Amino acid sequence: xxxQITHYPxxxxxxxxxxxxxKRRGFLFQSSEIYGGxxxxxxxxxxxxxxxRNVKDAWWRDMVSGHDDMSTLAGAPSPYxxxxxxxxxxxxxxxxxxxxxxxxxxxxxxxxxETKKRYRHDQVNGRWVEAKGKKVFVTAPASDEEQEVMTxxxxxxxxxxxxxxxxxxxxxxxxxxxxxxxxGEVLGPDxxxxxxxxxPREFNLMFxxxxxxxxxxxxxxxxxxxxxxxxxxxxxxVLDSTRHRLPLGIAQIGKxxxxxxxxxxxxxxxxxxxxxxIEFFCHPDESHKWYQFWRDRRLKWYHDLGVSSDNLxxxxxxxxxxxxxxxxxxxxxxxxxxxxxxxxxxLEGIAHRGNFDLxxxxxxxxxxxxxxxxxxxGDDGKPKWKGSGKDLSYRDDLSGEKYxxxxxxxxAGADRAVLAFLxxxxxxxxxxDEKGKMQKREVMKFHPRLAPIKAAVFPLVKKDGMPExxxxxxxxxxxxxKVFYDEKGSVGKRYRRQDEAxxxxxxxxxGQTSEDQTVTIRDRDTLAQDRVKIDELASIIxxxxxx
RNA sequence: GCGGGUGUAGCUCAGUGGCUAGAGCGUCACGUUGCCAACGUGAAUGUCGUCGGUUCGAAUCCGAUCACCCGCUCCA
Numbered sequence: 001x002x003x004q005i006t007h008y009p010x011x012x013x014x015x016x017x018x019x020x021x022x023k024r025r026g027f028l029f030q031s032s033e034i035y036g037g038x039x040x041x042x043x044x045x046x047x048x049x050x051x052x053r054n055v056k057d058a059w060w061r062d063m064v065s066g067h068d069d070m071s072t073l074a075g076a077p078s079p080y081x082x083x084x085x086x087x088x089x090x091x092x093x094x095x096x097x098x099x100x101x102x103x104x105x106x107x108x109x110x111x112x113x114e115t116k117k118r119y120r121h122d123q124v125n126g127r128w129v130e131a132k133g134k135k136v137f138v139t140a141p142a143s144d145e146e147q148e149v150m151t152x153x154x155x156x157x158x159x160x161x162x163x164x165x166x167x168x169x170x171x172x173x174x175x176x177x178x179x180x181x182x183x184g185e186v187l188g189p190d191x192x193x194x195x196x197x198x199x200p201r202e203f204n205l206m207f208x209x210x211x212x213x214x215x216x217x218x219x220x221x222x223x224x225x226x227x228x229x230x231x232x233x234x235x236x237x238v239l240d241s242t243r244h245r246l247p248l249g250i251a252q253i254g255k256x257x258x259x260x261x262x263x264x265x266x267x268x269x270x271x272x273x274x275x276x277x278i279e280f281f282c283h284p285d286e287s288h289k290w291y292q293f294w295r296d297r298r299l300k301w302y303h304d305l306g307v308s309s310d311n312l313x314x315x316x317x318x319x320x321x322x323x324x325x326x327x328x329x330x331x332x333x334x335x336x337x338x339x340x341x342x343x344x345x346x347l348e349g350i351a352h353r354g355n356f357d358l359x360x361x362x363x364x365x366x367x368x369x370x371x372x373x374x375x376x377x378g379d380d381g382k383p384k385w386k387g388s389g390k391d392l393s394y395r396d397d398l399s400g401e402k403y404x405x406x407x408x409x410x411x412a413g414a415d416r417a418v419l420a421f422l423x424x425x426x427x428x429x430x431x432x433d434e435k436g437k438m439q440k441r442e443v444m445k446f447h448p449r450l451a452p453i454k455a456a457v458f459p460l461v462k463k464d465g466m467p468e469x470x471x472x473x474x475x476x477x478x479x480x481x482k483v484f485y486d487e488k489g490s491v492g493k494r495y496r497r498q499d500e501a502x503x504x505x506x507x508x509x510x511g512q513t514s515e516d517q518t519v520t521i522r523d524r525d526t527l528a529q530d531r532v533k534i535d536e537l538a539s540i541i542x543x544x545x546x547x
Numbered sequence: 548g549c550g551g552g553u554g555u556a557g558c559u560c561a562g563u564g565g566c567u568a569g570a571g572c573g574u575c576a577c578g579u580u581g582c583c584a585a586c587g588u589g590a591a592u593g594u595c596g597u598c599g600g601u602u603c604g605a606a607u608c609c610g611a612u613c614a615c616c617c618g619c620u621c622c623a
Contacts, residue, residue, distance in 0.1 A: 016616085024558050024573080030614075036596060037614045104623065111548050198548075205623070225623070261548070261621055269622080431583065439584055461581055492583035511581070520582080527583070
């Protein structure tokens with residue numbers, strides 16, 4: 001056996017250990033747990049809420065409130081302004097029709113139990129056919145060749161050869177699957193047996209609700225599936241009220257909702273989640289430089305908060321994968337422990353969206369598939385979803401130029417960032433106990449800015465006036481930081497408890513304190529202790545957190 | 548959505564039809580304790596995920612359901 005191993009830097013334990021610690025220490029709980037839980041919803045506990053707030057505060061301060069709008073940041077084409085916004089979760093339903101979310105998310109689907117394939121209910125056609133005394137409704141995906149496909153499939157189903165094609169007795173015309181009520185005699189588009197299709201189910205990724213007393217379609221509204229649209233529809237308001245010139249970024253942090261089919265992997269894919277989004281409006285000619293700037297800036301943000309570059313990648317979307325109108329889309333991805341080796345999960349997407357969104361809200365829903373992005377027309381030749389008709393273009397007072405701004409969208413998931421920081425922080429190492437024997441230590445190595453508790457205050461022992469002094473220090477520090485007081489158990493045990501919570505600093509009042517007004521401050525990662533003056537504690541902690 | 552697995556104390560788990568359901572860790576109290584999971588004494592903690600069925604008797608067998616994990620599918 002090998003006893004020399006004392007430390008496993010960067011050791012990634014399995015997800016179960018992290019989930020277990022999160023529950024035990026109060027980072028994350030399953031929503032509605034005492035009623036059996038609810039799939040895709042998670043609650044943040046006492047430590048979790050501090051961690052998540054710190055993540056959001058760090059983002060807001062670094063991107064918005066602390067932004068230096070006087071200088072040209074490294075890699076940026078010019079100085080730029082940043083503003084914040086907080087929109088409602090329920091917005092005018094037309095917003096989701098013009099944004100494309102309504103059409104995309106609003107389908108009835110049928111599943112095939114045999115082949116596990118899923119089809120849009122209204123895009124499967126079929127026809128009754130009879131042979132060998134049996135009758136079946138044979139189907140095919142709606143297309144120009146659907147009759148040929150159906151014939152082939154009918155022959156195969158009845159076990160007939162091509163020369164017996166005349167044995168097939170067709171009954172009626174080709175009709176849509178939506179006209180069939182009972183699927184018992186339906187042969188699915190790829191199935192060998194009949195009756196394998198499920199009932200059509202509404203496949204709506206937007207949560208539906210009703211505004212006002214009307215519960216019919218008139219009052220139908222949706223919980224936002226993203227925060228971005230609130231920024232687009234307020235673009236003019238922000239511009240007019242702040243007197244900013246472009247380039248201008250508008251930021252928002254808020255809840256979004258998607259009725260995911262398969263929520264999985266702890267909080268990674270939740271149905272209720274929080275986004276941190278920026279819509280950055282700029283001149284079309286400079287947009288690609290800004291796209292590059294935001295990719296680099298956002299990747300650096302995760303690095304600066306302690307995410308190792310080994311676990312973080314920037315993945316450029318292929319042209320097929322990116323939206324048609326986007327001239328650049330990249331994901332910042334993290335090697336979550338629940339992903340397979342070499343695979344990554346998305347933390348944030350940075351998309352060059354051109355003028356697609358602003359134009360959609362001006363003119364009406366654009367056809368993503370059209371080369372020049374024309375307004376999508378309905379059967380009556382009018383716009384399928386009518387836009388606001390408001391002019392959302394920008395006029396540059398200096399050059400006199402008028403244009404529809406292009407948009408760079410760095411869109412981050414707050415809960416995914418929290419999860420990545422949790423996974424990144426989790427480490428198991430070995431530290432000696434009082435007898436010098438190596439003991440396993442579970443420690444959350446959060447960046448001090450993100451740590452839920454910044455410092456813990458202990459009396460070395462519960463006597464000789466040490467608790468009184470420690471409590472005084474605790475109450476003083478509490479004015480500036482989230483701190484924690486503990487006098488229970490041995491001091492070694494209290495250190496370990498704080499290691500699990502990720503507290504970077506532990507302050508201990510000992511026998512020397514009453515003589516010279518000093519205490520020790522112990523570092524979570526190195527276990528090193530410095531003796532410092534009580535008066536200087538607050539500034540020392542602040543300096544260490546900031547650096 | 549489909550298939551497989553799991554569900555017992557705060558956490559990790561034992562308990563294959565029969566007495567009042569257990570262990571380790573954790574938690575709490577008292578004492579002791581002088582810097583990295585100490586020790587002693589004592590205590591609390593469970594509708595055995597939920598609902599129903601079989602049975603004289605169910606944590607245990609059966610069915611349904613909910614949740615989590617794995618694989619497929621999906622993924623703005």
